[in-house]
Amino acid sequence: MKSLIKPIDRRTFLKQMRGLACFAGASMLVPASLWAQNKMPDLAVVNGEIEPAVKKAVDMLGGMSRFVKTGSRVVIKPNMSFASGPERAANTHPLVVKALAQLCRQAGAGRVLVLDNPLAPAEQCIENSGIGAACSAIEKDMAQTVSDPSRFREVEISGAKSLKQTDVMREVLNADVLIAAPQAKSHSGAGVSLSMKGMMGLISNRRVMHRLDLHESIVDLASLLTPDLVVVDASRVLSSGGPGGPGTVLTPKTIIASADMVAADAYTVSSFEWYGSRYSADQIKHIRMAHQRGLGRMDIDKLKIGRATV
């Protein structure tokens, strides 16, 4: 595959990434200047029914229009890798995905796709997770799975320590906005599976990450695929037995949103019990490493947290 990559491809890609970064940076600045006292929180934590909670959380961060502009091509990355329903808490709740897709539409998104590269048979994932049906209420064929290697493109990860290159879904590389909508769950390998770990659903060869240092390569991947917005679904939390379950399912009915993937993951780790015990965010190696590399902040006690109940 390597020989097929032409320099022009990478240049184009880097240009896109630079554009994306500028765009994201600019969009951070605009609302900040509008809000006189910078009231916008770094993290929004909302308790309540799923759909209003998602909308409230995104609103607290400045509304979806902060992330999605008219005509933007959006990819939402939920967890829909398992052929099980919401009660098992291995997949993102369909209502979270639906609410996000709706907000993107309202913000004038040009194209909204809900994508994952599943482990279980694709049709069963789309169907059993309920995400397929929930999304088709908004637009037909919105939720899709991608597995064929030809639908991925090789990308170099500059500054990577373990995972120096990977194959990313073309539709993700073509997108303007990436929204992570992970299910909050335990993960016997990575400790937790949240927004950073979830990015493994957008690449082709995940196996190699287990032969490398899993945590380090998760951070490498997160440095390439950094979502503009993270909405963690903690309506139910798979506290043990993750990633696939079955395991203990907590029902805190919480939605956690942030533009900082590390902060969102860190807050989620410290907010719930895992295997019956409490942990701090720095006890997850990949969160710690991401913080150290400056991908985001895990020192949540220093962040501005907005709370609400709907």
Added chain:
Amino acid sequence: MMFRRMTRAMCLAIFLVLLAGAGKIAASDLFLRMDPALTGLAGLAMRSLTWIWLPAVIVMASALLAGRIFCGYICPMGTTIDVADKCLAPAPKKQKASYAPSARLKYYILTFAAGAALCGVTFVYWAAPLSLITRFYGLVVYPVVLMIGDQAVTAFYPIASRMDLRTLMFLEIDPPRFATGFFVLLFFAAVFAAARISPRFWCRYLCPSGALLAILSRKPLIRRRVSPDCNQCGICVRNCPMAAIDPDAPEQARHEECIVCRQCESICPKNAVAFSADAATARRLHPSVSPARRQVIFSGIAGAATASVALTGLNVVARDLSEKGTVREARIIRPPGALPEPDFLEACVRCGQCMAACPTNTLQPVWFEAGLLGLFSPAVTPRRKYCDPECTACGNTCPTGAIQKIASAERTWAKIGTAVIYRQQCLAWEYKKSCMVCDEVCPYDALEFEKRPDLPYPVPHVKEDRCAGCGHCEHACPVYNQAAIVVTPMDAIRLRPGQSFEYAAKSRGFKLKKEPQDQKPASAAPAYPGADIPDGRAPQPPGMAPGFDEGG
């Protein structure tokens, strides 16, 4: 002629549609069950006579009525060979009119296979036309067609993405791949190349189903009859694809060789030929080519002898040789619902339809791994892909019931093997890496992870009573080459028809449910703190959840 051409095209098309829909649509095994030799010999080997042979019985009855119309109109092998003949045969003028006694050879092939079948060994797959042609289209042509389709879809992807044509954008064709495909291709290359010797060489000289139908169509009710207008010009003799017309007396024909193509009728300048039940135009019957009694007996004995030698081979898996010092069964994982191995090998006609139907392409024909008697039989190859615990496609399409149809409620209980972990290969055990992919993909929750003081990351164990052998773990194992977790045929549940997989599994203590019975629904799940672990996993050592560390 037009009628015949359309009938044959339609039959071939229906055959191909049924093959493409194998496992998904009803009666996808119809053509296979129409093959007289295939069903007759499989039935003989299985000692079974049930209604599933009905289509073949109807075909045989049709021979009494109108001769070998199955060969001339329905058989997809015959149609395919005719097409090949059109492309490869020498110009008609160069063809020699023959009336060869070697047409007897097919009878000996039939009796050879029958002799073996009497001993419970099936050789039908070397010769039965529907077994062969199903393998040809299913394992050779079908993958090539899908590969071309895949290339086309991939080439079109950038345009589809730009135009936001979602269905096309996300259409992924994963072309199946098959072991032994090249052998099947070479075999058919030889069959097609025989067109250089004579048209329908296979049908004339080799086909055992043709032989069986020939025996029944010596004097069919509707047959070729020649009126006195015949001037013995011999044009029909030269054009008969089956060499069924006597060169010295064109008004006479061997009806058992005639496939009722009616070429002679349409070509006759005198309009002297008719296919009718009308006895008025009948002439005396030409003596048939009878298989010589001595050779029939000899070929039957030869078949039985070959079968006996095969059955005493050391690599045989057909019989449970439980005495001391015998080699145990080969490590072949049979598809869910496969009969007990000896019955399975008797019943399986190696048509390959189960493999063509398998949506994950895990079913592959084996070479000699299962011994000589297991040649081309289907095996699950988890490293290629898992065997979906929801899927019953292979059993749905098996023409002989070698793979039973499993009710969907029973499917998850049809255990095909058990996974074992090779610790010296395992990333967690041996290489001290954080890996739990086998657990992640297991639909049966059959893996548990243990945190050990001497290892940095939790290490996997297989819960054998929960493992159904689906092979998700072996397929996904990130270790290259030899996977660190491998499905073996150990504890596979192989039942005779009519027995319950759920009952058999439960009585052996297996808990093979995709959603474990003791899983509580979310609403009933206890709120933390103090939530217990519901699925019977070993509790984690206090203080550290898997994947967490001391922090820093």
